Amino acid sequence: MFAFEYDQEIVVIDGGLKFPEEDMLGVDIVIPDTSYLVENKEKISAFLITHGHEDHIGGLPYILKQIPKPVYGTKLTLGLLEGKLREKGMLADCELNQIHPGMKLQVSKHIEAEFFKVNHSIPDTVGICLRTPAGLIVHSGDFKIDHTPVDGQVMDFSRLARFGDEGVLTAMIDSTNAERPGFTQSETTVGETIAEVLREATGRVLLATFASNVHRIQQVIDAAAKYKRKVAVNGRSMVNVVGIAMEMGYLKDSHNVLTDLDGIKKLPPHKVVLLTTGSQGEPMSALSRIANSEHRRLEILPGDTVIFAANPIPGNEKFVSRTVDNLFRLGADVIYESVSGTHVSGHASQEEIKLMLSLLRPKYALPIHGEYRHCIHFKKLALNMGIPEKNIPILKIGEMWELSADAAKHVSTVPSGQVLVDGLGIGDVGNIVLRDRKQLSMDGIMVVVMSLEKGSGKLLSGPDIVSRGFVYVRESEDLMSESRKVVRKFLTENGTNHEWSVIKSGIRDVLGKFLYDKTRRHPMIIPIIMEV
């Protein structure tokens, strides 16, 4: 999410979420800290959305609840956002306005937004040019250059060139693939590969890809029509997106190849394509359950071909490998390498980034949408193109920069960062809870309970010990009874008539040491004293 502020006006582009890092135990999603925007709510005139991927719209249901301002996006983007808002019962309270590429919009007193077509791995993606009194700011959105896109809509080069002629103060460019030399391949090359597999396969073809990659799904439908196969759709998000995209006209099934799971049951294998979620090997996804023989309605048949039409997102490599192994075990043939031609990226490689910079000829070039190393690579590209180093700042989250004809200056830093969402809790899981979850996950917990007499502090009952996630209790009775002895000995030697906090911390120390000596583990120890 980026916020652009001029005088008393703020315009926001995108509002995404991210998925939790592996150390954010139990966390569902991560949304941006928007305290600064909430504080300056009255200045905000609009949320402009580039496209419908989770990392661009997923935070909006949370953000719009606190900042109920108009949202602008293309038809498919709004369709996907509507689904999210409806789920949270918020749809009626949100103002969603449809825009289309080429449109100009006076979003606030001094700021005009002009939307332009870009290619990406979801249809209806736009970039946004903000025309401000300080100059033009061009935000690429997530983009690639596809000269032969599936829907025939190529990027609007002439509009970009006109921005360049008008004079661009700042270009903010997708740097996700700034490490990759050359050009990103066209999405249509994937269609050709998929069609070839459908032609050659003698059994069923199962294809896993991102649900939102509507153009890839269109190509599967087209190839199926060509080779007389029917296509069933499987997996919640795939069914959901295909439904929305069909309804809105982004998917066309002119040969009526789409059917349901029952529809393919009756067909011979070589007449069947199954589109499914699970291209990342996510343990609960449809494809993983099929690969584990745990899917309620589908199983692998020998002779099946499974295509992973996606690359593993960093962190998912092992899940994908495991799913591939399991599918092979069940007798399927599996096509899963990027070299197989069944996937292309949705992001611009180096030559595309350079072309973008050449068209825009900005004063300031800012890398966006990449890890730090991608930003560094973007910077190298921009330097090579003659942009001075001081004009290629790498912005950190929360930094406020002032960009003017004179200079790019870091003027202040606002509260920012990650807000963790766990169930209904937004931001209530912080470092302490995560640290506890981490310790619990490594060595479990031991609870020590005892009743002491009010006043005298006499031990009335216990110590009783309960452990979870520490050792297998049934086979560790000796350890448990020795642990009780350790606590009892401590109470005898030190008395029970102290501050309870002193007794508790003493028990934690002696028992922790005893258990570490015996097991080399550090369970969390919770002494509980009941006053009776």
Add this chain to the structure above:
Amino acid sequence: MFAFEYDQEIVVIDGGLKFPEEDMLGVDIVIPDTSYLVENKEKISAFLITHGHEDHIGGLPYILKQIPKPVYGTKLTLGLLEGKLREKGMLADCELNQIHPGMKLQVSKHIEAEFFKVNHSIPDTVGICLRTPAGLIVHSGDFKIDHTPVDGQVMDFSRLARFGDEGVLTAMIDSTNAERPGFTQSETTVGETIAEVLREATGRVLLATFASNVHRIQQVIDAAAKYKRKVAVNGRSMVNVVGIAMEMGYLKDSHNVLTDLDGIKKLPPHKVVLLTTGSQGEPMSALSRIANSEHRRLEILPGDTVIFAANPIPGNEKFVSRTVDNLFRLGADVIYESVSGTHVSGHASQEEIKLMLSLLRPKYALPIHGEYRHCIHFKKLALNMGIPEKNIPILKIGEMWELSADAAKHVSTVPSGQVLVDGLGIGDVGNIVLRDRKQLSMDGIMVVVMSLEKGSGKLLSGPDIVSRGFVYVRESEDLMSESRKVVRKFLTENGTNHEWSVIKSGIRDVLGKFLYDKTRRHPMIIPIIMEV
């Protein structure tokens, strides 16, 4: 680990460990279940070890404790194993016998072992041919073919060819890289790239690689000598292996470039190379701590070049990415892609596997050392070379196969699988403990304690509630006091004079439901009743 049984004799090859999967929370290492071998201990005559990597020797300290039989390995392999055995105080009780390539050894009445030189990413790696009455079994070990190895010792092709002439019943071939077309590059190509970086860099060069890759370390030393730099070694395992390898003569420092951390402090940056652990971005490794500015003695200086001379092992990709990002942030230049030429694999690609099969011309070809998909690719290669499908069995762990001139038959399955080691506990962490750790890690725990009067069951004290890893308690006082109310209400309505197990399970139900409604989380709920 493979066991070979003939009549009343068993010979074992290797005894490795694996590192825990991400769902094995808190587990340190995983070793093989050797119950079958323990039961048949008296038949076992020897452990033959191919090389000194963890996945080939790491399980031995545990296995030898239960099965104290002679171990045979090359000098470096035994040197690394000795270190492990010494740490566990077992060295004096183990019989370690040094072998060398080319040597023949009557390991049991009917079985002769012949060791042959192969190339791999650690020196002193051998393959093993077992000459049995049933025929020759050739086990490749982990191998690649390097025509220009750093130590000049090429694979023993003529010996392999002679095995082929003699007639090989079974070839067991490293299939780790069976997916990769072509040949694996020579280790010396890495040396050239590293030398080039050392020549070009104007500041310090930090190089992270696997500690056991002694030949790569030798090449760093050689390049440093050539370009007049000194080399310091950093990180526990790197210091350890360099020490052993120097002592045993596997590393040579004829120009005295090796020094310590103090030694490089005084030198200008362009005179310094730092060899370090952390090529996998492991959070506690030396390089990660440097990248996080948390290393006690080392920090990144602008102008430093950091080389990752290793590819991420599956599962470590995110750790590596994060470390790379952090190093860039501190101003270093980072060389980290496999395309950069700073790493080559230690395993044979497809053409090398084919060459091995051509030399050995075995009746049975068995893929070893790969995931299932690699075994499938190996099978495809072997099929293409004319070996019939029934002669390319893919063995599952625990399966016992009988291989004879007539046929390869799966005759039985023995107890097998993974034994989890956590601290001092071997096998005491099983499914129940892991399931508890998983639940604790996701949603934490809530302990509910109350004292009931013996006999009457009257509530004397409590219910008291303690939670960890569930919500941030200081900001959830309302939730805690409502939880106590829910429990008290349950006790009032249902009485306290029931079986305690009934009361406990009732509390778990009502409180679990209440907390889920309020938070959409499922903490583990532990009711504890104290009888006073």
